[in-house]
Amino acid sequence: MTSSTDAPTASDYRQGEQNIDLTSVHEQIERAAVGAGGDDEHEELLTLNFGPHHPATHGVLRLLVTLQAEIVRDLKPVIGYVHTGIEKTAEDKSYWKVIPVVERMDYLSYYFNAMAYVGAVEKLVEVEVPTRAQYLRVIHLELNRIASHLIWLGTSALDLGAVSIFLYCLRERELILDLFEMSSGQRMHTRYFQVGGVAEDIPPGFEAKVREFLKVMPERADEYGAILNSNEIVLQRLRGTCPLDAHTLLSLGVTGPLLRAAGNPWDLRKADPYCCYDHFDFKIPVGTVGDNYDRFAVRLAEIYESVKIVSQALDGLPEGPYTTTDRKVALPPRHELATSMEALIHHFKLVTEGFRVPPGEVYNPIEGPRGELACYVRSDGSSKPARVHMRDSSFVNLQALRHMCQGSYIADMIATTAMLDPILGGIDR
């Protein structure tokens, strides 16, 4: 960050600004914070209600903020305003019908929700997912990670006041949603991941379009970095604000870019690879201080890494089936229904009743864009799950907000909420 002495001070007005002495104001605030003397009005604590409808909250998050002048002394998040009872609804549906329901939890990372759930069911059913399907899954997962980070960047920049970044990020996200529409027919909540593989193979032309996007995305990410990293307001608001060390984060259960920004390189894609992630060569961006700027920089760098992963996956995409050949779990391809009686019976059973899953409990963690996203599925042997629980990363990360914001200004709290990347759909489920 350029200090004020390096910045061009062409006009007298700027020079005058440097002569303002703020030490007395700082002292006053310090005194009030310590509580030693000062006027009564400085010692009074004010509880302010942010939300649930507020332009700076990401979704319907309500914060009860206890303030002393402008310093946050305590913070209580109140959630539940978009609680949809998804886990309860999932108990009512057969296993493959749960996929669209569970996708709508963390509504920016729908492929990740589906992956966690589908991975858990595959563990229970012990079905082998073919490599082509795994590579396709990786492609879609990383594209979704980029899309999620783009919305995060857009809305965070919007909160900080940089409105144009919001529109740029939406422009890129439109390209990604076009790709999703090409492969599955839907822009969001695509129901593309199924138990045993993916719903359909990618159409011809998909690979070319993805490569076009991959050529464009790093340049655009460079643009965003260039705009934001040289904007002094953004830097002043993000650098040094609300840091939190890795030890506290770990005790709060926080994972993902927040933990990596604090210096701990924990990433399930590298530590405990699933879905062929060990076939790809990518780095994990790690921060140093753990303040808002590191959180921003880590997520921006992750976009480049995801681009790398997608391009490697496209290069190495193997031929083969796009879903498991076990007809007791995956639907047979439609052309078989005309010729094979067995395929017809399998199709019928799968669509009406669904496949039965042996009883047991499974916890399947994956690395989502916000941290460890895991799905716990308990099966009692029937064709409907007995319990589906998503360990959502935003839900656990939200507990860290209080620790991050205590002792800092309200404006920093707004920036921190943006950098925390809470998705209320995942928090409330």
Place this chain on the structure above:
Amino acid sequence: MKRERVGGPGTSTGNGGPGSASRTGGAVAGAGKDLRVRELNAHQLLRGAEMEGSNQPAHLEGEELERYVHERVLLTTLDKTVAWARSNSFFPLGFGLACCAMEQFHAAGPRLDIARFGFEAFRASPRQADLIILAGRVSIKMAPIIRRLYDQMLEPKWAISMGACCSSMGVFNNYALVPADKFMPVDVHVPGCPPRPEALMHGIMKLRKLVQDDPDAGWRERYDAVGTEEHPLDAGGAQTFAGEGQAGRAPRDIPSPSAIPGASLEKRDA
């Protein structure tokens, strides 16, 4: 309270001149289908002919005539202009609940630009907004808050229920959600899960047409929401102009959407 679409039969004000012929011609055509006061057309009004099978005089006079002119002539064009202005400059409330909010962002994004239509000024405060787009699922904890937001909006205000979750119960028909119709009047429901940004625009265009045709389209009677106005009703029970004779459709012929969740996805065909 149906707003008439009559071009303006200039009768007692005696508007002569070049325009009057077309005006009268248009008036006859328009009046024939819209005039509710006594099933009269302008010809009968002008000539004072008798209505068939009725013992009422077929023409208006005195105070009735003045009121008729006041409604149809002076204010209709003004109302139409105001309606045109309102419909082209909705100020949506920046309000997103869940996944549909993402598609709402895209509707405001660069590809499908809501600013082309004049609606890019998303206001943060409900006091400055006149269109609330319920984008996402409404949980029972959030419903009273949305109702309060809606009440804080100033008249005239419209509501679009975007997506399947707030229109009907959507994918999740369970204890935690409530359809938007149950606690607030909704003008347009946009189906989809989530609806494409183009679908949202289609819904907003329908609302725009609705506003241009019929700004106060009697929704308060339909949803039993009388008493929600900011301006109190006058003694006669009528808030605006055409009180009697607006036979139209009786409230019970249109099933109240709050009684049939999921059955009315789009209740108005403009």
Place this chain on the structure above:
Amino acid sequence: MPDAPGLELLARELGDAALDTVYFRQKGTILVDPARIRDVLRTLRDKGFSFMASVHGVDHYPEEPRLGVIYELLDMSRVDRVAVKLRVPVDAPHVDSVTPEWPTADHQEREIYDMFGVVFDGHPDLRRILMPEDYEGYPQRRDFPVGGEPVIFTRDERKWLEAREDELSSGLARTQADMRASQGQGRSRSAGSGR
């Protein structure tokens, strides 16, 4: 993952607090005595499982004891996971809260309380987190009805309406009262009241 013999050794170290072990799909679960949960977690933390990934509840209806709480632990240095499970009956659903030692369990225990009714003794702020504060009932128990609106097709619309003439004419209040009476459980007082 600790393999099956490793799981047994772990369970042996916990002593009589460990009631049972299950090794399923390459992952171990230890069933423990609810009263000793804090000691168990402390021992496991000393053994290296220092990250609590998740705390979630299960309803084992109709088997008793019905309500289960599962703690997922992760050893980051060895990339090991183990699950600790406990079960409490519905009529005495008290479990010691582990929040003082594992701050991550704060909101998660509140969610289990909200959804299942397990009361965590010693939790700093045990209130409902997802449902409205005055909600009655524990939604994710398996004997709680899913709820929702009745689904009416357009062809049945008129018949449905006629059958409910008098209800509809007096507004929704009576319908809601009926639904409340027939379903019994879990209707919040502020649901859809438009306040």
